[in-house]
Amino acid sequence: MNLKARIYLWYLRLKLYWPFRFAHHPLCPRFSGHVFKIGRLYLCQGCTFVYSCIILGGLIFSLVPFSIPFWLWLIIAACLILPTFIVHFLSLPRFFTRLARSLLGLYFGWMIGSVVQYSTWLYRGLFIGLGIASYIIFRIIYRRSKRKKDECSGCSELDQSVVCSGYEAQLAAEREYSRIATKLLEPDLEAIARKKIPSIDPLDDATLSPVHEDENN
Numbered sequence: 438m439n440l441k442a443r444i445y446l447w448y449l450r451l452k453l454y455w456p457f458r459f460a461h462h463p464l465c466p467r468f469s470g471h472v473f474k475i476g477r478l479y480l481c482q483g484c485t486f487v488y489s490c491i492i493l494g495g496l497i498f499s500l501v502p503f504s505i506p507f508w509l510w511l512i513i514a515a516c517l518i519l520p521t522f523i524v525h526f527l528s529l530p531r532f533f534t535r536l537a538r539s540l541l542g543l544y545f546g547w548m549i550g551s552v553v554q555y556s557t558w559l560y561r562g563l564f565i566g567l568g569i570a571s572y573i574i575f576r577i578i579y580r581r582s583k584r585k586k587d588e589c590s591g592c593s594e595l596d597q598s599v600v601c602s603g604y605e606a607q608l609a610a611e612r613e614y615s616r617i618a619t620k621l622l623e624p625d626l627e628a629i630a631r632k633k634i635p636s637i638d639p640l641d642d643a644t645l646s647p648v649h650e651d652e653n654n
Contacts, residue, residue: 442621442622445621446618446621449614449617449618450614453610453613453614454607454610454614455478456477456478456479456606457479457606457607457610459479459480459481459484460472460479460480460481461481461483461484462481462603463589463601463603463604464479464602464603464604464605464606464607465601465602465603467589467592467603468603470482470531471483473485482535483534483535483538486535486538486539486542487538487539487541487542488542489542490538490539490540490541490542490543490546491542491543491545491546491549492546493542493543493546494542494543494544494545494546494547494549494550495545495546495549495550496546497546497550498546498547498549498550498551498553498554499549499550499553499554501550502554503550503554504554507560510551513547514544514547514548514567516540517540517541517543517544517547518540518541518544518571520533520536520537520540520541521537521538521540521541521544521575522575522578523537524537525578541575544571545568545571545572548564548565548567548568551564552564552565589601
């Protein structure tokens with residue numbers, strides 16, 4: 438496959454999938470409280486709060502000068518990140534979950550700002566290490582302690598043999614991508630098949646004979 442075809446397929450995937458690429462949830466009324474809908478675009482609420490606060494916090498804490506003792510820095514960092522771990526073990530309203538996600542974003546923004554503000558490389562390395570370690574621990578705890586609230590429980594589409602309405606848009610995009618990609622790559626696939634399957638002339642006795650006799654015998 439040439440470079441032009443690769444670029445076109447990348448563009449095609451981006452064109453077909455961008456409305457729900459960052460939804461992270463089915464696009465149905467049961468999950469309407471988990472996503473923001475802006476025109477055709479669907480965004481996961483939790484991720485939106487996290488990343489927007491990372492950007493906002495990173496800018497604020499990087500541009501606004503501050504000089505505080507390290508123990509106070511630790512207290513601020515703990516106050517920002519601890520709510521994120523707490524909400525995963527408690528059944529709290531979604532408001533508190535979104536608040537905790539926002540504080541998590543500010544925590545990473547706090548780390549970014551601290552790397553910018555502190556001139557000592559020892560502190561910078563410590564902040565970067567804490568940020569990476571916090572992210573890894575968060576991912577581990579999040580996967581193990583995620584609340585098993587089955588939003589699909591009781592849905593009338595569960596017993597149906599077709600794809601539910603929450604994934605109809607994704608399925609339509611996948612089918613369209615497969616159709617266009619197959620048509621685009623068909624000449625290449627045929628060429629590969631011809632190389633792997635040698636052509637046989639039915640009139641050639643040599644190709645039909647299991648043993649080739651030496652002409653000198």
